[in-house]
Ligand SMILES: Cc1cc2nc3c(=O)[nH]c(=O)nc-3n(C[C@H](O)[C@H](O)[C@H](O)COP(=O)(O)OP(=O)(O)OC[C@H]3O[C@@H](n4cnc5c(N)ncnc54)[C@H](O)[C@@H]3O)c2cc1C
């Protein structure tokens with residue numbers, strides 16, 4: 001079906017701060033164009049919104065709420081899964097994956113094609129562009145924390161470009177891998193999407209129902225002792241898992257970035273509900289707003 005273009009209800013950017021990326025965020029009323037179940041309690045929503053699709057980069061997020069009604073009043077943050085194109089090859093919209101947890105995510109499976117949503121974004125900094133000379137880029141994901149890594153994989157392998165202007169992606173690591181852990185096989189979402197030539201996908205489940213029987217961090221430890229160990233790690237998932245990855249990466253002296261999923265109320269730096277403890281240059285820590293200065297931080301700077 002053809003959806004109307006989403007409408008920008010904001011005239012100027014509210015995100016201008018030295019810590020934030022160039023300021024392309026907007027607020028839009030957009031339309032649901034597809035919804036499918038990906039795994040147990042896990043769904044993918046496709047939203048028609050060319051403006052967002054043109055601008056968003058891997059690791060950035062947006063806030064979303066129903067366009068009508070006041071309950072829930074606050075939007076909720078979700079990461080980009082990937083963008084998609086129209087028949088002319090222009091960015092038309094984006095997909096995101098979500099797991100049902102509470103108030104809004106429990107309502108979302110009822111959203112139908114044509115329903116209107118209010119969005120604001122793209123928000124946050126996104127994952128860094130892969131630095132030149134990277135040999136093995138490894139993504140470590142736990143649960144729904146896999147969602148930022150589809151777009152990041154495609155960018156790292158040179159399969160798709162993101163952002164406006166498109167951000168550089170001239171460096172191809174020799175190896176790109178994803179270690180993806182979940183409670184059990186029924187919670188593994190998007191394995192078909194991650195079946196990409198050039199991506200080494202390894203899976204772990206807590207109960208051994210698929211892949212390695214144990215934690216995803218076991219796979220990371222194994223990789224670090226292999227012939228081609230990761231020299232750059234991007235990670236997203238539950239906090240205990242990210243804390244463990246932080247320690248493993250530090251012990252191996254490997255550069256590591258974590259994408260935090262702190263609860264957020266506004267997404268644009270006003271409410272301070274999203275703060276995380278971040279180490280300062282003098283060794284002390286201070287609270288930083290994850291929505292503005294994150295959600296992606298150098299692992300070594302995060303104080304858990
Ligand atoms: C930058 C960012 C990106 C995210 N990307 C995704 C994504 O791609 N897919 C996805 O499924 N989820 C993602 N999340 C988490 C998602 O925002 C929450 O699951 C969602 O807000 C829950 O909304 P709700 O109304 O269903 O739950 P609520 O009714 O608001 O809350 C239910 C319970 O969950 C807790 N909760 C709320 N938010 C979080 C959170 N972020 N972490 C831990 N506990 C929380 C509440 O404290 C409460 O106990 C992301 C979060 C952030 C900050």
Ligand code: FES
Nearest residue numbers: 267269271272291
């Ligand atoms: S969510 Fe409001 S300041 Fe970050």
